[in-house]
Amino acid sequence: MGRRAVFGKQVFSCWIFLFSGAAVAAGSPADLSHRGGTLRLVAAGSAGTLDPQINYSAQYIDLFANVYDGLTGFRKTTGKAGDDVVPDLAEALPVPQDGGRTWVFTLRSGVRFSNGQEVTVADVVASMRRLFRVGSPTAGAFYAAMTGADLCMKDAAHCTLEGGVVADEARHTVTFHLTQPDNEFLQKLAFTHASILPAATPDHDLGNEPAIGTGPYRIVSYDPNAGMKLERNPWFRIWSEDAQPDGYADHIDYTFGLPDESAVTAVENSQYDWMYDQTPLDRLGELGARFTGQTHVSPHPVAYFAPMNVNIPPFSNEKARQAVNYAMGRKAMVIFYGGAALARPLCDMIPSAIQGHTDACPYSRGADFAHPAPHWEAPDIERAKKLVRESGTAGQKVTVVVSNGSVDLAMGNYLRSTLEEIGYKASVRPISAGVMFPYIQNSSNHVQISLKNWAADYPSPSNFLDALLGCENFHPGSDSSINMPGFCDQSIQAIMDRAKSDVSLSAEQTLDLWREADRLVTERSPIAPVIEMNVVAVTSRRLGNFFYTNVYGLLFSKVWIQ
Template sequence: MRRRPDFRKCCVAGLALVLCGVSGAGMAQDASGSHRGGTLKLVASGSAGTLDPQINYSAQYIDLFANVYDGLTGFRKVRGKGGNDVVADLAEALPVPRDGGRTWVFTLRQGVRFSNGREVTVADVVASMRRLFRVGSPTAGAFYSAIAGADLCMKEAARCTLERGVVADTERRTVTFHLMQPDNEFLQKLAFIHASILPAETPDHDVGNVPATGTGPYRVVSYDPNGGMKLERNPWFRLWSEDAQPDGYADHIDYSFGLPDESAVTAVENGQYDWMYDQLPLDRLGELGSRFTAQTHVSPHPVAYFAPLNVNIPPFSEEKARQAVNYAMGRRAMVIFYGGTALARPLCDMIPSAIEGHTDACPYSRDADADHPAARWEAPDLERARQLVRESGTAGQKVTVVVANGSVDLAMGNYMRNTLEEIGYKASVRPLSPGVMFPYIQNSSNHVQISLKSWAADYPSPSNFLDALLGCENFHPGSDSSINMPGFCDRTIQAIMDRAKSDVSLSPEQTLALWRQADELVMRRSPIAPVIEMNVVSLTSRRLGNFFYTNVYGLLFSKVWVQ
């Protein structure tokens, strides 16, 4: 695995950016509770859509929901590699799988209450798992299709019962999951936010702007997608596991929407807000590195930019046209747009270096191909790309690149447009607000040919980048929750991924070998063009302490305090 840059030393990035140190002030833990209280103020250029925790798939709200909802399992909320660990959350303990990994029995904790005061029951667990399919959760197929009865739920959501797959015993307070085949990542999938346990009476439809009731230390009390969101303490929350769901420091969280990224940087510098969600504009990085070093944080995270290529409509229904985009991708230029080599690196496959299974070998570099890949990405091969466009018969066709309207994404999108023009297409860019853009590019009815999207791991596994984004079960035509944005399905590749997910006889090394094989075959078919992998740069106010970033979540709001 490639070594990360050492941010303990000062590192010089593009445009003379200087960022010294991973964190600002306030890294020490506070065990005394002296920092409890106050209002944490967050800002973003826009909202991220629905408040439904089983539907929303934006990093912006997933990180927020981690402080509002709980599943049977959760990820340990600590820094470093320990944050990858799964721990018991609403369950008393992690169960030992039975029947060769096909049966999992969870015992529900006693005394945990929703924010409306009602105690959580096993009936809520059963209803929540069933609801995943009834509301069309974007990960229902990718994460939970192994549950017995899920096949019917995927075909006819209204008839979904999971009566054979999720069985409750009220007297013993147990919930038993029966799987059709073993799932090596089942505990991680139950820890993901879409498996949040909600009250059984939660409607079986997208709750939209009405917050669902949760069990975490905070609850949403108001939401205006055009203005902002307010959260306050859940009065019924009592700490049951510091690892799974720590108590919050701030009494209130105010989240404002509608401030452009340039203005948000200035507002956080001035202390009007404590943290901004949006990508920091490239032209402000030098200023932050020189004048606001203590407030600027560089955090490693398994996250990447990629370009989904719609395999079902021209021009990228032609494999050679898709390969042309991979050859033409100016990955070094994209690194510069993101902030330079201290913050980003070219990515030539679908497994980032933060995830086991990554390889630096690159078939889409100058003077390389699938049979003779380069040791690493060196430069684009525009002549090869032009040749492939001509051979595909798609030269001269119109192509629209859909991107988010932030300054970094828009700069990348304009560069992609210019590149597409260079290799033979008539290209244009369509910028959309981030909250609109993600569901828009997922819906095949919008006929998006190519787009640019960043993607962070739901949990650290190659499956999050291969099966989640390119699995056959994750393409849902006409749906805003179709995370297989290219509409790609290769049964041979799918069989390899399915074995990697379910064969409990394999060693970890053998499992990784299968993921590498799937990755290699995916890149030959080119339904997607990897662009860069990057670290995350965050700006906070002077009054924010205990900056807390994990491998799974972005800023963990319950762990930071305000002076």
Template sequence: MPLRAHSGRKGCGPGHEARFKRLFLAGGCALGLLTAGSLHAQTPQPRKEGQLISPSLLAAHRGGTLRLVAAASGGTLDPHINYSGKYINLFAVVYDGLTTFKKVPGPDGNTVVADLAETLPAPQDGGRTYVFTLRPDIHFSNGRTVTTADVAASMRRIFRVGSPTAGSFYSAIVGADLCLKEPATCTLSGGVVEDPAHRTITFHLSSPDTEFLQKLAFTHAVIVPADTPDHDIGNTPIPSTGPYAIASYDPNKSLVLNRNPAFREWSAEAQPDGYPDTITYSFGIPDEAAVTAVENGQYDWMEGSIPMDRLGELGSRYTAQTHVMPHAAMYFLPMNVNLPPFNVQKARQAVNYALNRKAMVIFYGGPGIARPLCGMLPSSLPGATDFCFYTKGASPSAPAPRWSAPDLEKARQLVRESGTAGQKVTLITANTSVDMAMGTWVRDMLQSLGYQATLRPLSSSVAFNYMQNTSNKVQIALKDWSADYPSPSNFLDDLLGCENFHPNSDSSINIPGFCDKRIQALMDRAKTDVSLTPQQSEALWREADKLVMEQAPIAPLIEKDTVLLTSPRLGNFFYTTVNQLFFSQVWVQ
């Protein structure tokens, strides 16, 4: 599929011969108008625990239909399996876990609070034991009461269905090692102990996990009925506890959420009652058309990155509807360390040297919303990357403080030394405008290094799963990634941890198939050593980051902010750092 070249906007000189230059300048001029300072978002005051919405405010804004739109659906409805931001953020108003992140705007949204549990338990036994007490009288959308049996079964189900984070998030639970080896017979015996009479669930860990409460707050640990089948439920909704329940789903057309008749608000911080009566998610609208539809109020929000050629008009004509918001996220190129040509370290390092990260910034939207990234950790995270190996004049032995320019001469030299020149390489991307623009440039870069490179775009609904499965023999891919919660582990351990490589599975988020025991030991210590200060933990993550980038299984491109476009009728713009636009709290009437 050819990439459409864009002519320059007013003030941009036309007549450039190269397609890349036309794209580069179009993006640059557009982003002269779109910067973080030119946009704004009204931040509502969050409710405090126990504080009710005033009856008059609730009456004025409760009701109506919130209309979401995307180019494609997001795959399975199974919350223990789906790992797409497209649905995970939506699932936040459908399902609940024992813990969750506080539903408030701003940095306080990173705070873990009790959800289905009455309170957050203090860790016992040196951080190896957590005892939760289940709130009473909470019901699933099918009317059944939530019990400790549902909690225990849900934790087992994470392993039985092969959740993508079963290993990285929940492997510390006693018995998890056996569950990872034999998922079908998983019992977590001794690891998850229920006491129905006292409504308690006790977790025993084989080693401390300093992020255990955050991991229980993630979508893959939501509580579902105990009789939920131990396989991917696909397009069939599972009964839920949140203010909304999934009413219907056609992956080719739409997803519909209605109010959950069994819901009652037990904590405004954890799961506030919702304003819209219905939330609809329409699929099959290309991103260019979706921008126009949201601008005009036909839809209220669009999923995905805004096409580069539309950013200028948003910054000049639709600033009240456009919001640039912080979020720990990046674009990167995972390279398969088990397949030619990237099973050779010098070939992977060559890609890192050759990348023009300034071009990638422009393709995403410009310096107002993106910045070059040299390592695995975006700047908003603790222990953020503070070095750059792969830039002009730098090397792993003599890093620069930041990226400045590509080094094509060094990159070509490494390709020659690797013995991989002339090999065929296929780059996999999603078929969105931004990914296609970046992917076309990367393909051309690979060709300039001496490879026979081709670009293969896939529907955004299947691209991520395809990249993960080793059966598809993906050599290199383009992928974006964002934090499940604000921690370096979400980028280093999730994407490159040994426990996250599962051959022949669509749930293998370690796409490069990378495993280094020394690096894994550093990451494990950062996650489990409760004696470490925050500064010491950050130092471990930073050391792991440097060791990873020396081996270069991934080529980071950029870190990015989130650009959200909403309709003129959407009010009470409510953005949380974890779940982004929080759909239950916006007003549509």
């Protein structure tokens, strides 16, 4: 471990310089001189289904932002303004009625799908209904407040959302009726799973077949073993530069199958323009020293954490889960990710980029819940060993499931060593990045503990607390069960539900509820927070107007090829 620590210090010095100088260009949306060419993307693997209402991988969600639209969207701009919700396929953001239970949207006229078909209110109703019929992983978490959603959750095949989503063709309006107010309803409609698709879209997972969208690009071919091709949507016309700007590149080619080490070299040499996968640790110093103009460091609400299955041994025991939190070597994990310029220890479930975060840490050496440390300082191995003995789980076998990328493997092996040190017989099981996420979601696979990174769907504590640990998001035996620990605490759920629905609360009172839920979740320990990160993007010399948003990452439509 000493060589890694020394290298981490070298990387740190390089990246301090790089981070201070990495600027995000805004570009001119009206500059047509950069229009044309082919944007070339590369990743180690594909990310599963092309169905925009099912896929929950950052790899494709960020891509889908250039292909699909919802009634609302996030402003496609850099900086904090990118957190703002703006009208997309809707003409304007509605004022909620009936105490937040009724929302009336007027659909824009003249917007067409990539097949030339005009978008209608019937498409909106069918798309909302389809969320439940196809078992979208966020159907319960995001959209369960719609009238009729409870019946849809019980019997998806016969879902109608009757009374919940009502179209008025004459007025070109769609009215949503909620059973209770939802303070984040506009944000949820802006998420990719609420994309508006043609009403005739089949009510099953589309798999390798692309859905028809309204954005500036359309997917024209897909081979999950080789790659994907996109081209301009011939029917796209700008209706809102904020919601959906036009694209610069004529074509986007996405190649799969290149390992991260090879991908870095290929992008450095401008054979590709951008790589999806994390930059391997042993390449960061090289980038910071020789390729500063091609390397970009961007803040992002994203974190690594270790979900623990609360329903099977050893982590069905709360003391065993707390032991992992006390033993977690967060500083070492920071080094594995690239050093203190790129990552920071995280001790609660809300990253610092999201309001509601606290630095106080009960899982630092010498701290506890009565006397938390002001911030995480060091693991407490002795306390962790004691908790393992008290839990009666010492000596049990534990398998850590990780993605097979170099950073995740390094973290996974370190976690395995930590588990061995505190009393378990541990091993690591690496899985291809394309299948790892659905695998660890499915309780039938009996995953005990894993390592996963998680980016906010939109900037709210609910994305890290309710999404990952809400009772409604645990679906036994399903690949779409984002509550990976299988955790459900009704008293904590009640606090989160109030934070989501009580329109009488001030913004600060709502944040206080999220902080309370965070404190209680931290004590129950279904997840061990690890680190929060900045995102490192390596681009080719050809790529201009690097355009990174808080929600969508690198916005492919806004970059150009020089």
